[in-house]
Amino acid sequence: MHIPDGYLSTPVWVATDVVAAPTVFWLARRAQSKFDHHRVPLMGVMGAFVFAAQMLNFPAGNGTSSHLVGGALLGCLMGPAAASIVMTAILATQALLFQDGGLLALGANVFNMAIAGVFAGYLPFALLKGSRTGLFLAGFCSLMTAALLALSELLVSGVAMPPAMITVSLAWFAVSALIEGALTMAVATALERIQPGCLRRPQSGSRAWVVVAAAATLLASFGWLLASAKPDGLQSLALRAGLTGRVSSLLSSPLGEYQASFIANPALSRTVAGMAGLVVIYVLCTAVSRAWAATRREGA
Template sequence: MHIPDGYLSTKVWIATDLVAAPAVVLLARRAQAKFDHHRIPLLGVMGAFVFAAQMINFPAGNGTSSHLVGAALLGCLLGPSAAVIVMTAILATQALLFQDGGVLALGANIFNMAIAGVFAGYLPFALLKGSRLGLFLAGFFSLLTAAVLALSELLISGVAMPPAMLSISFAWFLVSAAIEGALTMSVAVALERIQPGCLRKPEFAGRAWVTTGAVALLLGAFGWLVASDHPDGLEALALRAGISGRITSLIASPFGDYQASFLADPWLSRPVAGLAGMVVIYIACLAISRGIGATSREGV
């Protein structure tokens, strides 16, 4: 789902950057008005959890894989404005530290997943008042919206795709959207069982906070052992469309491809990279949320 640099035309990535940047600023200001200082640890823990979960790809059929995007899950637990901020921190860390998603294309990825994905998921969740069906539809429409937007941006950028390829891609989108819906519902229901009421008032103290953090650590350290090597839907689409060779890397990172390049042993390099990413995202979310909280208390 992460669009790398080289796939989008200059006009498209500039346009999405210009839309995403002010939108994130606006939503950060909106989060100020509704800020609850009890959410400070929650933002960091949920950001780390979603990052760790995104590292684990699993088979989705037809030689492709999928993974939890988590935009809908964050929206349901944190509210849409705070969820956009956390997703933006995740996507920025992935692009800058792990070369997952482009730097120039960061605006497109933020628009697709962090903005449109969050709000497309939050709408059915709110309309159905947090029911299990609402949770499933939240994940389903969140991923489907983000995927269709990514495909549209490729088409606008001039990537040629025959009708058969588009049909196959959309079928994969539907499968992945159903998986996202099931995962969103399952995780949210599990958290609600651990701490009743967390979906209605997500202060997230006690058992749910600790459990989510522990699961995130396990996923970050050992999730790669069960992850699928198959390309995700966007990567498979790029291979079929003949554009995979266009990928360009604008920055170098010691943690590219979620491996610590300074460690030769994969049993060390992958867990170190995963845990490093979780720490960075936790600190980033903590800093942002504390900043929002401080600004909110000052009445700005």
């Protein structure tokens, strides 16, 4: 599920980076404000724990084995904001040290696994108040959402995949998600026995936004898959609704079609658009960071 560099088209990696980077900034600020400084070593060690737990093989039948992915488990243990940060740290470490996932594709991987995956997993856990079924569904939804998003992003990027391959992939994702659900439930149950009260059940005040965020994530992942499987669908819908002209005028910008329209040379145009995307991400992150800091100062 770790997408390396070179697979995603420029629109996809720029769009996912634009979404993921400010979200991680916001979640980092939120996690930082909620925890004492002693949580920092704990979060780091929990990240190392997930890495290490991925080494433990679980029998998955027919002589095959599987391992824990861990996004849902972290969400249940630390809450979704902190879990997203730990997963982001894991993904960044994997990309830098193990070349497991790309640097430009880090936004896509973070969005799929650390943001959408963690929050989609937290939804059933929060709704079912931390029951065993909730834990199982947390693992299932987390992996399924991340896998569907990864598949959609590859399809939208134009990576060749015959329909049979997509069907096999979806079936494989479903099996993997079932295993992840069983692993999350089994490991969390074992943890509760060893360390009672370690699961972080949702507080009443924080529940609404978690549910909304997770529901939006689930809807978005399925929507992406539908859109990517039939990319002409959105266009035909826009045509039928008479929106084509308005949409194209709305989308026309100096960087529309991921090309800098003010530069004649197509190569330089695409490169400038890519660089501009990175600058936009940087400015967005700085703006989010400063706005948050200003809000905190006013509140203090």
